[in-house]
Amino acid sequence: MAYLLFTCLVLYVLSICSASPPNFVLFFADDLGFGDLGCYGHPSSLTPNLDRLAAGGLRFTDFYCTSPVCSPSRASLLTGRYQTRSGIFPGVFYPGSIGGLPLNETTIAEVLKPLGYATAAVGKWHLGYGANGTFLPTQQGFDQYLGIPYSHDQGPCQNLTCFPPDVKCFGLCDVGVVTVPLVHNDKIKQQPVNFLDLEKSYSDFATNFIITSVKKNQPFFLYYPSHHTHYPQYAGTRAAGHSLRGPFGDALFEFDSTIGNLIATLEQMGVINNTLVFFTADNGPELMRMSRGGNSGPLRCGKGTTYDGGMREPAIAFWPGVIRPGVTHEMASTLDILPTIASLAGAKLPPVILDGFDMTDLLFHKGKSKREAMMFYPIDPNEKYGLFAVRLGKYKAHFYTRGATHSATTPDQDCSDFAVLKVHNPPLIFDLEADPSEHYPLPLDKRPDIQAVLVQIKKVKAQFEATMIFGESQISKGENPDLEPCCSPGCSPKPTCCHC
Known part of the structure; x- marks a missing residue:
């Protein structure tokens, strides 16, 4: 009876919202591991606002990004399509990259603009x-x-201040290129960026956007992909030294504080009950940074790998009065965000192959996910090898495994870059419900049930790969130093003269 009443309430709220289209706020953390948030079990992370969202919303245990590195994962989030379709591979973009997300790809923002x-x-x-x-x-x-x-380590940072009063950034970052710029629309506002004031600038900008949109009676979509937990971590005076976890914890706390500010703004403007807030992350932790690189919890390896530690992410959906608080073990992905937002807004889907599924039944009724499978591409996908792994239901099959520099320094030798490409024939199969750490492959001998699972996984893999047409690689177009953003384009000598 209680569930029936709640369902009726949801339908009532949505019927009201149909006259006033819902708003969307999408937070996307950077290099954040499955075990990095307090609400996901980290004992010393200070994330009170995300913990509040998790307590009052729907927390996912089986939510995936599509790539274990930044650029391809972001492309999939915004387009609802695997990065191979748009050509965002191999690896990531750099300051002087010639290519980019093709302009004929349709983002969530472009779905909502009409x-x-x-x-x-x-x-x-x-x-x-x-x-x-x-x-x-x-x-x-x-x-x-x-x-x-781009990434805030893609520029020299040795002499920059990352923590007050004048604690220099950890490491060198990328040398020989321009310092990282702060861009407003299409103009460079500051170069190099001031890390101590950066989060306040972001928070003020996002807050003003929400307030202005509400005052104009205009529905809004705010996309906030944070830098914070990516190396090198940084934080201003209001967060530095506040966590028990050192620089990583302080950076995470500063991001969490901004999330709290924006939730408070939604409440103050009276639109919190008509706004879907969604939080997730782009890929797993950069374990090579050790305590400064994040934590994948019980999952194996991290960034750069196709083990779950590289691609299974924390995720929270929050919408007071609409999404019932709880935890879901259903499988979902960043790919599913675009079709879900389109469904809630009543927007048309782009006329292309989409790899995402509408999550509204899962969000509002805790029903079954429409997603039955998840595909795992490495950071350098190609048509010769295809998928490295496939998850179908609770089973995951690895056709290839390989470590990564990003996941070095861990005791698990299969995580580091010394773990070269291995072909598995038959593939390694894991039961992720019984063995989320992917330590114990299931035997095929005398296990007709697992043999049947493998047959089904291979069928799903073949059907998917038959639909996959690799787009032209945008990253392979290379780099041109003249394209590096410079606030004084005609200055000399570059890159050191690009300072304003």
Whole structure:
């Protein structure tokens, strides 16, 4: 009876919202592991606002990104398509990259724009900069943008301050290129960026966007991909030294604080009950950074690998009065966010092959997920090898395994870059419900049930790969130093003169 009443309430709320389209706030953490949040079991992480969202929303245990590194994962999130379709491989974009997310790909923002949505992105873009900002968010459906257009370690950081009063950034970051710029729309606002003030700038920008949109009675989509938990970590005076976890914990706490600020703004503006807030992350932790690199909890390996530690992420969906609090063990993915938002907004889906599924039944009724399988590509996918792994239901089969530099330093030798490519024939099969750490392959001998699972997985794999047409690789187009963003384009000598 209680469930029936709740279902009726959800339908009532949604019927009201149909006259006032829902708003969407999408948080995307960077290099965050499955075990990094307090609500996912970390004993010393200070994440009170995310913990609150998890307690009041739906927390996922089996949520996946599509790549164990940044750029391809972001492309899939925004387009609902595996990165291989849009050509965002191998690896990631750099300051002087010639390519970017193709402009004919349709982002969530472009899905919502025809319905009158205000759209804004704040934070890490990492889908290309290009000549004259060709690939910036303002060219992909976003009305406004404030952020660093790629990863904040893709520039020299040795002499920059990451923590107050003047604690220098950890490591060298990328040398020989321009310092990282802060870009507003398509103009460079600051170079190098001031890490101590960066989060306040982001928080103020996002807060003003929400307030302005509400005052205009305009539905909105805010996309906030954070830099914080990516190396090198940074935090301002309001977060530095506040956590028990050191620099990583302080950076995570600062991001969590901004999330709290934005939730408070939604409440103050009276739109919290008409806003879907979704939080997840782009890939697993960069374990090579040790205590500064995040934690994958019980999952194996991390960033750069196709083990679950590299691609299974924390995820929380929050919508007071609409999404019933709880935990779901259903499988879902960043791919599913675009079709879900489109469904809730009443928007048309782009006329292309989508790899995502509408999650509304899962979110509102805790029903079964429409997603039955998840595909795992390495950071350098190609048509010769195809998928490295496939998850079907609770079973995951590895056709290939390989470690990664990003996951070095762990005791598990299969995680590091010394673990070269291995072909598994028959594939390694794991029961992820019984063995989420992927330590104990299931035997095929005298196990007709597992043999039948393998037959089904191979069938799903073949059917999927038959639909996959690899797009032209955008990252393989190479780099041109002249494309590196510079606030004084005609200055000399570059890159050191790019300072303002």
